[in-house]
Amino acid sequence: CFLAQEAETAITEMTGKWLGSRQIRCNWATKTNAEEKQETDNHNAVVLTNGGSSNAAMEANQDTGSKENPENNPDFTTVYVGNLGHEVNRDELHRHFYNLGVGAIEEVRVQQEKGFGFIRYSTHGEAALAIQMANGLVVRGKPIKCSWGNKPTPPGTSSKPLPPPIASYQPIAMAGVPQGFTAAELLAYQRQ
Structure with a gap:
């Protein structure tokens, strides 16, 4: 229709x-x-x-009140990620957000058939920075849309960072290419 x-x-x-x-x-x-x-x-x-x-x-x-708004409420630590291609799975989404280098990721969920997912960070500040840095990031040819998850992280939720994601490829050091920069530093340079 x-x-x-x-x-x-x-x-x-x-x-x-x-x-x-x-x-x-x-x-x-x-x-x-x-x-x-x-x-x-x-x-x-x-x-x-x-x-x-x-x-x-x-x-x-x-x-x-300001406590009602996710951007002002420290209990909100989850990033909503929309406009995902249906081929993007949990591991790939984890890899993209891990490479931002903004903080400890505690949970990654993806609804592949619906094209969205959620990334839970350890702190509100980390989630806010991830929203800012990842909004518009192109993943498999589509710019992702990032905003706050619609629910605060419940009190008492276990706080343990996920292990680093498995790389889909092994980076190869190349002569003349600076090494040792974080993904956040490279992204900032690219945006300049």
Whole structure:
């Protein structure tokens, strides 16, 4: 259906974009009461209509306490990764985020058939840096969309970093190519 393709494109292109000081998260609507949905989302989503944004929804978002917002809540340590190709598995996603070099990864989950995954870091700051660095990173020809996971990490969740991922290839030192740089340093250089 043509409308479904347009909707899928809108979801893909708008997820992770910024509206004011908030990052947009888009997904398919579910058949629930709109008020219950708004409460479930902790007022983190901005309701979009054909004419633009709803002023009432934006005011409600501004009135919530800072602890409700993932970017200000230290209990949020999980990165949502969208727009993944269906061939990207857990190990490959782990490798891409491990290579960012931003912190200790504690859990990696991938829904291959749905094209998204989650990376849980040890700290909120590490997750925030990963979102910033990985958003738009091209994985298998597709720019990934990164934002906060929709739930805080529950208290008492075991905190043990995963072992480094197995490399898909062995790097070969080449004459004239500087060695010993972290992935974060190379990414920063590339962006310059």
